Amino acid sequence: MIDSAQIASRRVRRTVMVLLLAGAGAHGAAPPIEEPGGVRPIEEATPPIKEAAPPIEEIVVSAEASLAGRLGNLGSVSALSAEEIEAIGATHISETLNRVPGVWVARGSGQEHLTAIRSPVYAGLGACGEFLYLEDGIPIRPAGFCNINNLFEVNSEQSAAIEVWRGPASALLGGNALRGAINFLTPVPARNQVSFEGGPYDFYRATLQATGTAGAHEFGLSANGMQTNGWRDHTAYEEQKASFIHGTQVGRWQVRNTLNATLLNQETGAFVSGYQAYEDHALRRTNPSPDSYRDAWSVRAASHWTADGWTVAPYLRRSAMEFLQHFIAGQPWEDNSQTSGGIMLTHAWQHEALRFELGGHGELMSGALQEYQEQPLTTSTPFNNAVRPQGTHYDFDVDSELLAGYYDLAWSFAPRLRLINSLRLEWLRYDYDNQSLDGNTRDDGTACGFGGCLYNRPADRDDSFTNVAGRLGVEWSPADRGMVYGVIATGFRPPQVNELYRLQRGQDVADLDSERIVSLEVGYKAAAWSVAAFTDRADNFIFRDSAGLNVSDGETESQGVELAVQQTWDRHGFELSTTYAEHRYAFTGGATGGEFIEDGNMVDTAPRWLTNAVWRYSPVPRFESELELAVQGEHYINADNTAKYGGHEVFNWRGRYLANARTTYFARIINLLDEEYADRADYTVFDPARYRYFPAMPRQLYVGVTLAL
Numbered sequence: 233m234i235d236s237a238q239i240a241s242r243r244v245r246r247t248v249m250v251l252l253l254a255g256a257g258a259h260g261a262a263p264p265i266e267e268p269g270g271v272r273p274i275e276e277a278t279p280p281i282k283e284a285a286p287p288i289e290e291i292v293v294s295a296e297a298s299l300a301g302r303l304g305n306l307g308s309v310s311a312l313s314a315e316e317i318e319a320i321g322a323t324h325i326s327e328t329l330n331r332v333p334g335v336w337v338a339r340g341s342g343q344e345h346l347t348a349i350r351s352p353v354y355a356g357l358g359a360c361g362e363f364l365y366l367e368d369g370i371p372i373r374p375a376g377f378c379n380i381n382n383l384f385e386v387n388s389e390q391s392a393a394i395e396v397w398r399g400p401a402s403a404l405l406g407g408n409a410l411r412g413a414i415n416f417l418t419p420v421p422a423r424n425q426v427s428f429e430g431g432p433y434d435f436y437r438a439t440l441q442a443t444g445t446a447g448a449h450e451f452g453l454s455a456n457g458m459q460t461n462g463w464r465d466h467t468a469y470e471e472q473k474a475s476f477i478h479g480t481q482v483g484r485w486q487v488r489n490t491l492n493a494t495l496l497n498q499e500t501g502a503f504v505s506g507y508q509a510y511e512d513h514a515l516r517r518t519n520p521s522p523d524s525y526r527d528a529w530s531v532r533a534a535s536h537w538t539a540d541g542w543t544v545a546p547y548l549r550r551s552a553m554e555f556l557q558h559f560i561a562g563q564p565w566e567d568n569s570q571t572s573g574g575i576m577l578t579h580a581w582q583h584e585a586l587r588f589e590l591g592g593h594g595e596l597m598s599g600a601l602q603e604y605q606e607q608p609l610t611t612s613t614p615f616n617n618a619v620r621p622q623g624t625h626y627d628f629d630v631d632s633e634l635l636a637g638y639y640d641l642a643w644s645f646a647p648r649l650r651l652i653n654s655l656r657l658e659w660l661r662y663d664y665d666n667q668s669l670d671g672n673t674r675d676d677g678t679a680c681g682f683g684g685c686l687y688n689r690p691a692d693r694d695d696s697f698t699n700v701a702g703r704l705g706v707e708w709s710p711a712d713r714g715m716v717y718g719v720i721a722t723g724f725r726p727p728q729v730n731e732l733y734r735l736q737r738g739q740d741v742a743d744l745d746s747e748r749i750v751s752l753e754v755g756y757k758a759a760a761w762s763v764a765a766f767t768d769r770a771d772n773f774i775f776r777d778s779a780g781l782n783v784s785d786g787e788t789e790s791q792g793v794e795l796a797v798q799q800t801w802d803r804h805g806f807e808l809s810t811t812y813a814e815h816r817y818a819f820t821g822g823a824t825g826g827e828f829i830e831d832g833n834m835v836d837t838a839p840r841w842l843t844n845a846v847w848r849y850s851p852v853p854r855f856e857s858e859l860e861l862a863v864q865g866e867h868y869i870n871a872d873n874t875a876k877y878g879g880h881e882v883f884n885w886r887g888r889y890l891a892n893a894r895t896t897y898f899a900r901i902i903n904l905l906d907e908e909y910a911d912r913a914d915y916t917v918f919d920p921a922r923y924r925y926f927p928a929m930p931r932q933l934y935v936g937v938t939l940a941l
Contacts, residue, residue: 297368297488297536299395299415302405302578304642306652306705306719307753308334308398308764308794314420317391319858319886321900321934323435323458325383326911327884329414330862331844332396333764333794333809338837339911340926341501342462342469342526343384346912349412350398350766350790352815352838353912355380357782358728358774361747364401364409367416368490370534370547374572374597375407375634375660376729383414385494385530385551387473390439390454392417398794399766400723400751402701403654406593406636410723410749410770418490419454419475429898429936435460437936452477462499463929466522469498488536493529500524502558503914503924510910516927521558528553541580548573557603561612561918562620564605572597574634585644593658595634599729602627602667603687618681619737625687627668630729633661650707652719660726661696664733672737686780688735690742697726699746714758723749727774727784736780744784745772760798767791769818776824787818788835805848812840817871826917827871834868837914839879841865857887870915875923877913882928894940899933906931 299309310332322328326337326345336348346353347363354362360378364371365386372385379385388394394416401409421441429437437458444451452475459470476491502521510516530551537544552569574595581588603625609617638656645651672688673679680686705719727744735742748771755764773786792813799806815835822828843863850856866879883905888898910925 297417298393299366299369299397299401299405299413302369302640303397303401304652305715305757306703306707306717307401307721308755308762308766310396310398310796312394312396314390314392314422317389317394319856319888321429321886321898321936322389323431323437323934325388327902328388328394329383329396330842331807331809331846332398333796334398334792334811334813334842335396335412336839336842336864337383339928340381341464341467342498343471343496344381344500344526345383346380347383348838349396349414350768350792350813351411352835355837356775357730357734358725361408361725361728362411364405364407364413365416366405366413367492367532368418368534368536369415370532370545370576371406371408372530372532372549373551374549374570374595374599374632376632376662376726377570377572377597377599377630378408378728379528379551379553381526381528384471384496384528386416387419387454387456387475387492387494388416389456389473390419390441390475392420398764399719399753400701400703400721400749400768402658402699402723402725403656403703403721404591404638404640406638406656406658406701407660407699407746408725410725410747418477418492419452420477421452421454424941425938426941427936427938429934431460431934432932433461433463435934448480450479462501464501464517464927465519466499466524467501467519469496471496471498482537483539485537485539489534490536491531491533493531495529497527498525500526500555500558501926503919504927505919505921505924507921507923509921509923510925510927511908516908516925521556521563524556524558524563526553526555528555541582543576543578545576546573547575560620561616562605562607562609564603564625566601566603568599568601570597570599572599587642589640591638591640593634593636595632597632597634598629599631600629601729601734603734615682619684619686621674621680621685624668624675626689626734627666628689628733629665629667630733631663631665635659648709648711652703652705652707655700655702657698657700658724659696659698661694662729662732663694664690664729665692666690666733671740684737686736688737688739690733690735690740693741695727695732697746699724699726699748714756714762716754716756718752718754720750720752723751731774731782735782736776738779739781742782744774744782747772747774747784762796764794765792766794777822779822780824785819785821786829788815789818790815803850805846807846807848808843809845810841810843813838813842814840823871829871833871833873836868836871836873837912839865839867841879854890855887857885860884860886869913869923875915877910880907880909880928882907882909896938897936898938899935902932902934903928903930 326339329337334350338346338353360380365382397413401413421443425441427439439456442453455474457472461468473494478489501519532549534547549572554567556565576593578591608622609620636658640654643651670691672684701722703721707717709715724746726746732742751768753766768790770788772784774784794811797808815838817829817833820831845861848858862882864879884902886900890896909928911928912926914924
């Protein structure tokens with residue numbers, strides 16, 4: 233199918249993953265058992281190559297960058313390899329992550345998105361706190377200052393691997409790993425190459441990979457940039473990402489330094505309104521908010537030092553974002569930024585059948601947020617016009633401190649039986665400083681009509697949260713028959729800055745507790761398939777109630793089954809990732825927007841069925857193709873359970889042809905049958921049409937070429 237130069241590239245990337253997983257074993261995790269999880273084993277996908285591949289320099293990625301090295305095999309984890317990521321060729325992160333069981337990334341406009349991992353899609357002020365996003369094992373944002381669109385701040389298009397942990401991971405990873413975690417490994421260039429591609433709506437993308445050595449130092453640079461005019465009115469965007477990696481040896485220490493940077497400038501499309509508006513050929517291409525935009529950038533630097541069971545990882549981060557809140561009457565703009573840094577320490581001991589690891593994490597953050605409405609609101613209801621004034625709504629600084637410690641114990645107490653126990657204690661403190669007037673007046677101190685302005689600014693205050701999370705599980709590995717496991721785990725997420733300090737009138741203090749979850753999972757893993765069943769209950773669910781108050785009185789319950797299958801034969805390959813899950817409210821009460829939640833209602837924006845199936849076929853040598861089917865089941869789109877989206881089925885095709893050792897041509901057709909569907913459906917009483925959607929793109933053809941240098 234693909235000859236020696238391409239295979240050499242794959243082998244280097246596979247070596248990286250082997251090092252990661254082997255390192256996991258070296259640090260006490262169970263010997264890796266392959267889980268399909270939508271990942272194609274490279275050695276099975278490629279026929280044997282008789283000629284030796286030319287030597288290619290290789291930057292070694294240590295196991296500490298991988299979640300496998302810290303979490304082991306207990307529970308559900310899927311890893312997408314660099315080859316898989318490159319073959320997908322995603323223009324949006326949803327195209328990659330939606331292949332993983334139990335995961336749904338709902339696409340918004342441009343690079344915007346909402347994430348679900350064994351959960352509904354959450355869209356509240358602190359919804360981003362439900363999941364932890366990491367880069368080489370280090371969170372990409374400080375605790376409490378997340379961004380709901382965090383995933384566009386990582387170079388996912390060129391990652392050495394993407395690991396997805398499903399279920400609570402707070403016992404080792406800390407707050408925000410409530411429902412799962414996604415870890416992106418800094419790109420590791422396999423060779424020097426460039427790639428160019430083009431597509432509809434003036435889409436263009438270029439990528440670069442460069443690698444080299446200087447004495448004992450190894451270097452790698454991966455960069456990409458893309459732009460498009462957008463398929464809807466006023467939805468153009470451009471995005472650039474770059475990753476630099478450096479590896480060396482300093483005495484007994486193996487050192488790996490990374491620098492990752494991203495930049496996004498986009499015009500943002502708003503919802504289109506009306507029942508099934510995504511099927512209206514003219515309406516779905518419009519943008520009701522043509523002035524909307526989002527500009528964001530991020531930089532992260534880290535250094536990983538490993539030796540004799542020790543890992544020391546200091547890091548620095550900086551990010552800033554400005555955007556127009558087109559989804560709010562008055563359309564204020566928001567400007568937020570953060571500067572943060574910290575250090576992570578771990579040390580592991582191995583003694584016969586017992587492994588013990590201790591870890592610590594310290595972090596400091598300085599953040600700021602401002603919300604400003606440039607023009608008076610005159611086009612809404614008299615109430616809205618009066619309570620949403622022109623001028624500053626919020627303007628505050630917040631500093632935070634985080635201290636955490638954990639242990640992880642693995643004991644092989646009998647042949648083929650292992651007991652796992654982990655515990656983490658974490659303390660987080662916010663120091664909030666209001667830069668505007670306290671209360672719910674205009675920024676000049678005058679009162680709004682109808683009882684006061686909607687926006688309320690709390691007085692300066694400090695808040696702290698102390699949380700504990702643990703996991704207890706057992707693994708049993710029958711001889712050559714995979715692994716059976718069971719685990720009970722807890723998770724937590726502290727209230728986010730937005731939930732505590734962006735209040736509405738009637739609430740001067742948000743007295744919120746940390747959200748907590750208890751999960752039970754049992755499963756079986758083998759080389760060709762895996763299955764997991766889970767149930768969980770979340771308490772102190774944070775939401776905005778019918779009075780506009782931020783409260784932590786909610787409860788939800790979830791149960792589900794995930795199945796991943798992977799088979800190869802002759803020139804064919806088949807993968808299936810499917811999930812059936814039910815997510816229900818476990819309380820009764822009112823929510824903002826006039827919705828009323830009843831105990832037992834399905835949580836909105838939570839399909840029962842999510843399925844991704846891929847059939848790969850190589851009809852002739854040097855050519856590979858795949859046909860993908862993505863299925864999303866019907867689901868309610870309001871908490872009352874009175875409005876539904878019917879779901880959809882979408883086909884995609886991808887192919888690539890190796891012309892020679894240095895040239896590869898590729899193409900893909902997304903939405904092959906030109907289905908009219910919605911990337912996201914919503915329902916709100918604030919829109920006269922009630923139903924609103926982000927319509928999905930029509931059929932798209934992308935073509936490109938990769939050239940080895």
